[in-house]
Amino acid sequence: MTQPSHALPGKNKWAVFAVVAIGVFMGTLDTSIVNISLPSIARDFGVSLNGAIEWIVIAYLVMTAALLLSSGRLSDMVGRKPVWIAGLAIFTGSSAICGAAPSLGILIASRAAQGVGGALLFATSPALLTTAFPPEERGRALGMNAIIVALGTSVGPTLGGVITASFSWRWIFYINLPVGLVGLFLTTRVLHTHTAHHSGEFDPVGALALALGLALVVGALSFGSELGFTAPLILSSGIVGILFLCLVPLVEKRVPHPLIELSLLRNRVFLSANLSLILSFLALFAVGFIMPFYLEQVRGLPTETAGLLLTPLPVSIALIAPISGHIADKTRTTRWLAAGGLLVACIGLVLLALLRADSTPLQIVVRLLVVGIGQAIFQSPNNSALIGSAPAQARGVASGFLATGRVVGQSMSVAVSGAVFAGLGGAAAGAALQAGHGDAGAVDVFLAGFRTALLVCAGIALIGVAASLIRGPDEHKTHVMR
Numbered sequence: 001m002t003q004p005s006h007a008l009p010g011k012n013k014w015a016v017f018a019v020v021a022i023g024v025f026m027g028t029l030d031t032s033i034v035n036i037s038l039p040s041i042a043r044d045f046g047v048s049l050n051g052a053i054e055w056i057v058i059a060y061l062v063m064t065a066a067l068l069l070s071s072g073r074l075s076d077m078v079g080r081k082p083v084w085i086a087g088l089a090i091f092t093g094s095s096a097i098c099g100a101a102p103s104l105g106i107l108i109a110s111r112a113a114q115g116v117g118g119a120l121l122f123a124t125s126p127a128l129l130t131t132a133f134p135p136e137e138r139g140r141a142l143g144m145n146a147i148i149v150a151l152g153t154s155v156g157p158t159l160g161g162v163i164t165a166s167f168s169w170r171w172i173f174y175i176n177l178p179v180g181l182v183g184l185f186l187t188t189r190v191l192h193t194h195t196a197h198h199s200g201e202f203d204p205v206g207a208l209a210l211a212l213g214l215a216l217v218v219g220a221l222s223f224g225s226e227l228g229f230t231a232p233l234i235l236s237s238g239i240v241g242i243l244f245l246c247l248v249p250l251v252e253k254r255v256p257h258p259l260i261e262l263s264l265l266r267n268r269v270f271l272s273a274n275l276s277l278i279l280s281f282l283a284l285f286a287v288g289f290i291m292p293f294y295l296e297q298v299r300g301l302p303t304e305t306a307g308l309l310l311t312p313l314p315v316s317i318a319l320i321a322p323i324s325g326h327i328a329d330k331t332r333t334t335r336w337l338a339a340g341g342l343l344v345a346c347i348g349l350v351l352l353a354l355l356r357a358d359s360t361p362l363q364i365v366v367r368l369l370v371v372g373i374g375q376a377i378f379q380s381p382n383n384s385a386l387i388g389s390a391p392a393q394a395r396g397v398a399s400g401f402l403a404t405g406r407v408v409g410q411s412m413s414v415a416v417s418g419a420v421f422a423g424l425g426g427a428a429a430g431a432a433l434q435a436g437h438g439d440a441g442a443v444d445v446f447l448a449g450f451r452t453a454l455l456v457c458a459g460i461a462l463i464g465v466a467a468s469l470i471r472g473p474d475e476h477k478t479h480v481m482r
Helices: 011-032 035-045 051-078 080-100 104-132 135-166 176-190 204-227 232-252 262-266 268-298 303-310 312-331 335-353 361-388 392-423 426-434 440-469 475-481
Strands: none
Touching: 011 051, 011 080, 011 104, 011 135, 011 176, 035 051, 035 104, 035 135, 051 080, 051 104, 051 204, 051 392, 080 104, 080 176, 104 135, 104 361, 104 392, 135 312, 135 361, 204 232, 204 392, 262 268, 262 392, 268 303, 268 335, 268 361, 268 392, 268 426, 268 440, 303 312, 303 361, 312 335, 312 361, 335 361, 335 440, 361 392, 392 426, 392 440, 426 440
16 A cells, blocks of 8 residues: 655655765756767767767667656656666766767667666656655755756766866766765665655556657657658658657556556646646757857857856746745745746846847846746745656656656657747858858848747747646645645
């Protein structure tokens, strides 16, 4: 019989937070630290900077997205601790293999294995936190977790550049070894909680259909902006992936112990929070993707300066998210905070779209701060509502939904903004400007594509605002009852 999990008293909950922070930091750092080292990796293996080399990034992303929901279900069945330990062990071990990889193929395969470990970590971490902290502190805990995510994302490019320049690209993977070993040691000492266990067997057919569907869709979105969304490979991957995803609910209705608790999607709070989450990442992740092109190609700034100007975005999230989560805990409502935060971020997107070729660094930073503050206000309350609306025995699955929504939203954001930007000639104009062949006309073409892409994202953010509002005025009752 399922027994509810209990929050840990006093210092123990912060010990759990420290363990979760180690795993989350490693996972998010690895999504951002590799990109800066791709030229060095390509040079070492004697390959070009397109084609196979991109699978170093894509393999991790696709494998993580494919296994997140299955990992969440698994943690509900066998407990959070064993799944978390398995994630740390796989991630740490595969990091060692990545660093020692003698060929590009082995490096890509090892990155895929890292994605397996990352899925186990990302799918379990929100559930660990919401189990360790009482409902009235859940928003603050998830806000603190947002600091770790922002920190891993923001320091990745800088740390990766320093390590690659000072040592070798292999050390961007070796750096995970001491961190992972410390995390494993602390996990065995700290995670003694009796988590909820979901009876029943694992659903392999549903897991396979879900994994294949998500992998094919995310892969198509990741390569679509480069190969073209009408390319036969992209179209066929996307269509087959969607068919597999459509197969999932049909399979789940016919098995005694489904992989996904479909009843969760009948919960208005849970459904609204998931929809808002995907739309927020679809709208806001594009900023980090498209702004470097503006800073380096239009403004002609060096990479390190461009990275410095982008720092206010993750820093503002790190500073504001815990405050937003704390307010949500005190007021016991997430509806207006989530909607208001996403509306602020939408305004920030419009302001970024109005940047000119001669906009000052201060104007750029202020507009990025508006986006970051809005995202931070939205994130913690929305995530708290998403996890809190699920029953205790299904929080692993809820965590999987959260992490999957983030990855899918990020992939769609790059695909949509990249397609709009390139379709209006912005990518070609930017390449000409960077090569020194552009003129004032190329700047105008670039800015037209840049503005349109950001305005499309602002429109998506507005839809996200509406999705946050439809959860209703009494969602806090569900939020604290579990």
